[in-house]
Amino acid sequence: MGKLITPFNHKKEVSVHMASVRLANTTKGYLAKVSAEEIKARRVAAYRYLLP
Amino acid sequence: MFEPETSYPYRRVGDHSGLTTNRKHVEHLTIYQFSTDKYPYLIEVERYPCQIYVFKFYRRQHKKNKQRFNLMTNEGKCARIVATCFSIFLSIYEKNPLASFGFLGAHTIDTQKQIIEPKNETRRFVVYRQAVQNYFGTDTFTHFSNPENSIYLAISNKNKDVANIAEIASAMIEQLLDL
Numbered sequence: 001m002g003k004l005i006t007p008f009n010h011k012k013e014v015s016v017h018m019a020s021v022r023l024a025n026t027t028k029g030y031l032a033k034v035s036a037e038e039i040k041a042r043r044v045a046a047y048r049y050l051l052p
Numbered sequence: 053m054f055e056p057e058t059s060y061p062y063r064r065v066g067d068h069s070g071l072t073t074n075r076k077h078v079e080h081l082t083i084y085q086f087s088t089d090k091y092p093y094l095i096e097v098e099r100y101p102c103q104i105y106v107f108k109f110y111r112r113q114h115k116k117n118k119q120r121f122n123l124m125t126n127e128g129k130c131a132r133i134v135a136t137c138f139s140i141f142l143s144i145y146e147k148n149p150l151a152s153f154g155f156l157g158a159h160t161i162d163t164q165k166q167i168i169e170p171k172n173e174t175r176r177f178v179v180y181r182q183a184v185q186n187y188f189g190t191d192t193f194t195h196f197s198n199p200e201n202s203i204y205l206a207i208s209n210k211n212k213d214v215a216n217i218a219e220i221a222s223a224m225i226e227q228l229l230d231l
Contacts, residue, residue, distance in 0.1 A: 029225030031196035031205055031218050039185045039195060050056065050142060051192040 053131045054183045059139035060086040060132060062095070077101065077224050085112065086136055088129045095137060097144075100224060102217045104205065105144055106154040107137045121158040134183050149210045152217070153188065155180050157202040177202035196221070201229060 066083030073081045080099040085092060092112040099105055114120035145151045157177025159169040169175065181197065181204050188195075193206035194214045205221055207214045 029198065029201065029203075029222045029227075029229055031198050031203070031222045031225070033218070034185075034195040034197050036190045039190060042182065043185050044182075047053070047186040049189045050138060050187040051145070052189040 054135045054138060054187060056135055056139035056142060058132050059136040060088065062086040062136055062140065065094070073098075076228060084136075084140060088127060088132070090127055091125065093133065095140065097140060100154075100221070102152070102211070102220055103148060103150045103208070104152045104154050104217070104221060105141065106156070107141065108156075109133060109137065119161050121156075122161040124160055124162060130179065131183075134180065138183075138187060145208070150208055152193070152205060152207040152211070153184065154203070154205040154221075155184075157181075157204070159202070171201060173199045174202045177204065180204065194218075198222075198225065201225070 062084045063086075064082060065085045066081070068081040068083075070077075070079040070081070075081070075098065077100050078098045079101060082097045082099075084095040084097065086095070087093070093109055094112050094115065095107060095109040097105055097107055108121060110117075110120040110123070111125055114123055117123065141151070141153050157174040157180055159171045159174045160176075161168050177199070184204060184206055185195065188206050192209055194209055196205045196207065196218050197203065203225060205218070207217050207221075211217055
């Protein structure tokens with residue numbers, strides 16, 4: 001007799017779901033790095049740096 | 053425009069430990085006062101873990117108002133007020149080079165004009181971000197932002213693990229937004 005194969009792994013389903021919940025929570029306050037290029041593009045070069 | 057030389061003379065009027073402020077994650081709160089030609093203002097400087105200093109200001113008259121950060125004074129002194137915040141931060145940074153600078157650009161609530169601004173990329177956020185990026189370079193700070201909630205954080209590169217501080221700050225922000 002062969003081993004019974006279930007169509008999907010319940011445990012895995014749950015863990016995937018929990019991971020997506022965690023991801024959704026952590027993106028709420030997520031701070032993304034602002035690239036130096038983006039800052040350079042937006043910066044008004046005429047102003048002198050207080051701190052370089 | 054936002055140079056510290058244009059800042060208003062300020063004085064410290066309050067010093068509170070995190071416990072007495074009853075504010076989540078806040079380790080220390082210092083309150084400064086300055087006056088424009090018309091009104092006295094208060095600047096609250098909250099120190100969070102990892103030497104993160106968050107600046108908040110409002111008119112002293114609105115001290116008890118829950119929406120004190122959302123009100124417009126229409127005084128037209130934004131640049132000098134922000135310069136005052138920069139001046140205070142520079143004095144902190146001089147003593148503590150691990151200090152990082154953060155702010156939240158509160159959304160405007162104007163009951164008379166019946167305006168409630170959305171919380172993402174607020175006008176305050178856009179102006180303060182421009183000011184920070186003009187005056188604080190990438191050699192000294194690594195810049196992070198969350199435009200969705202109008203939050204900005206410039207982390208001092210003197211810290212050993214900047215990315216880790218950004219993660220810790222993200223977790224704190226997440227909790228504070230849930231309050």
